Amino acid sequence: DTEVTQTPKHLVMGMTNKKSLKCEQHMGHRAMYWYKQKAKKPPELMFVYSYEKLSINESVPSRFSPECPNSSLLNLHLHALQPEDSALYLCASSQGLRGRTIPSYNEQFFGPGTRLTVL
Amino acid sequence: GQQVMQIPQYQHVQEGEDFTTYCNSSTTLSNIQWYKQRPGGHPVFLIQLVKSGEVKKQKRLTFQFGEAKKNSSLHITATQTTDVGTYFCAGDPDKLIFGTGTRLQVFP
Numbered sequence: 001d002t003e004v005t006q007t008p009k010h011l012v013m014g015m016t017n018k019k020s021l022k023c024e025q026h027m028g029h030r031a032m033y034w035y036k037q038k039a040k041k042p043p044e045l046m047f048v049y050s051y052e053k054l055s056i057n058e059s060v061p062s063r064f065s066p067e068c069p070n071s072s073l074l075n076l077h078l079h080a081l082q083p084e085d086s087a088l089y090l091c092a093s094s095q096g097l098r099g100r101t102i103p104s105y106n107e108q109f110f111g112p113g114t115r116l117t118v119l
Numbered sequence: 120g121q122q123v124m125q126i127p128q129y130q131h132v133q134e135g136e137d138f139t140t141y142c143n144s145s146t147t148l149s150n151i152q153w154y155k156q157r158p159g160g161h162p163v164f165l166i167q168l169v170k171s172g173e174v175k176k177q178k179r180l181t182f183q184f185g186e187a188k189k190n191s192s193l194h195i196t197a198t199q200t201t202d203v204g205t206y207f208c209a210g211d212p213d214k215l216i217f218g219t220g221t222r223l224q225v226f227p
Contacts, residue, residue, distance in 0.1 A: 042207055042217035043162060056214060090161055107152070108215070110161040 004111035006091050012117045015081060021114045023074040023091030032074040033108065034066060035090040043090055049074060081118045088113045121146045123210050123218040131224045138198050140221035142191040142208035150211050151184055151191045156220075157204040165193075198225045 004025045013019050031050050035043035048056035049068040065077040092108040122145045132138050150169045154162035168184035175182045181194045191208055203225050208218040
């Protein structure tokens with residue numbers, strides 16, 4: 001199974017809502033990533049988990065809260081978002097770690113993304 | 120901060136013409152990856168280059184990593200309509216930074 005799945009596919013939420021994005025992979029990868037992609041822009045790295053521990057947080061606002069419950073799952077909890085947070089949120093995974101804290105950024109497998117709209 | 124720029128931003132070609140996108144980093148990279156994202160889709164890994172001056176081919180696609188490991192190129196020979204999409208390079212000095220992307224449109 002070389003697939004990364006993400007749910008939901010689309011999400012519309014108000015600025016006071018709390019919601020969660022989910023990502024799952026069964027390739028045995030121990031590095032998982034959250035990216036944010038605005039229209040016609042490249043993916044921007046948000047968070048990196050390596051061996052279920054947060055290894056990189058790209059100065060993301062606290063209204064985004066990642067969680068890695070186990071090696072196959074990655075969540076992104078959303079609370080009090082702003083309209084400018086509307087974007088495509090991509091999850092990715094990879095293997096081949098340089099160490100337990102820094103992934104070596106080998107081939108990344110991306111999920112289909114969650115298209116988020118904040119009203 | 121580190122930047123990875125790609126040119127051109129857009130390219131429209133007639134089917135059968137060649138296409139090249141160039142990727143330039145402000146810092147030396149440990150490796151370079153290339154991804155393709157179809158309209159409405161997600162990035163899909165194409166290849167990774169690690170060595171200075173490395174050249175790799177995949178059918179009609181030729182990838183090159185510069186001698187100084189600060190630039191790279193992707194060349195497609197005889198484009199097809201299936202080549203439509205945005206091509207991103209992604210460099211890894213210490214974290215993966217995606218280039219600005221080149222959007223390719225192919226007219227039949």
